Structure formats: structure tokens, C-alpha cells
Amino acid sequence: MSPCCRALGQQLALAPGVPRRAQHEDGAGGGARPGGPARSRPSPPMAEPLQKKLQGELEKYQQLQKELGRAVAARQKLETQLTENNIVQEELNLLDESNTIFKLLGPVLVKQDLEEAKGTVGKRLEYISGEMKRYEQQMQELERRSEQQRELLGRLQQELQAKP
Structure with a gap:
């Protein structure tokens, strides 16, 4: 999640009037603290459906950010694989038929033809790309869906703050 998105999520989560779950002294979730009032202030009954909608939309936004983070991590892993395979391809291009090439299959090294090795690496590079x-x-x-969700959250937050 980008710092901007994280800040927006925190801002929206801390917005006035957004319901928060009160917690016990020991940090466990629950209703009101024993012997004391709930931490979140009561809200007007009219704003409650809007608060619930805002909370639901915030959860959707956070889910989109998680998906985006997973996609970024997967792409970074592919970039690493692409770099490694490009290096292997460069090394194979330096060899000629007189060189012996081995392929690792489990715990065993198996002799492999140079052209077959080049073909395998080439196909792997195509797949990774x-x-x-x-x-x-x-x-x-x-990112497009996340931006739309961020705009929706901003509008809902403004509506909530505009209500008396």
C-alpha cells in the first residue's frame, strides 16, 4: 500500500463520526469498557446508515490495496526471474557446441544439448514477459478501481460531516 493510500485509509478510519469498536482495558474487542462508557461517541440516528456504508466502502478500499500489494510483489518476483534468465541466456550465447551443459533435475545433473538449453531459456523468458x-x-x-473507491470514500465522508 502506498504511503498516500495508507494515510487516506487512516484519515478515513479516524474521521469524526465513523464508528469504532470500543475495547476492554486488556485490548480485547467488545462493547463498553467495564465500569466506564464506550469510547466511541454516540451518533445521530440519521447518520448511522451513512456511517455503516462508509465503513463498508472503507473495507472494500482496504481490500483493493491488499490485492494491489500482492500484484506488486508478484511482479517484482517476476522481474527477478527475468533478470536471472537473461543472465543465463547471455551465458549460453557465449558457449559453443564443444562446451558441456548440464541441467539440474532434482538432485541430479543431466547433460543437455546447447540448442535445447537456449530454447528452454527463450521460452521461459517469453512466459515471464x-x-x-x-x-x-x-x-x-x-489502481483505477482504488482511485474510484477513494473518491467515493471522500464523498461519503463529506456527506457524513455535513449532516448535523
């Missing part, structure tokens, strides 16, 4: 494009599109879509 395709997956990176797919994740890039997914990230753009998640």
Missing part, C-alpha cells in the same frame, strides 16, 4: 504484462494490466485496473 507475458506474465509481467498481465500483472501490469492487473495493477493498472486495481
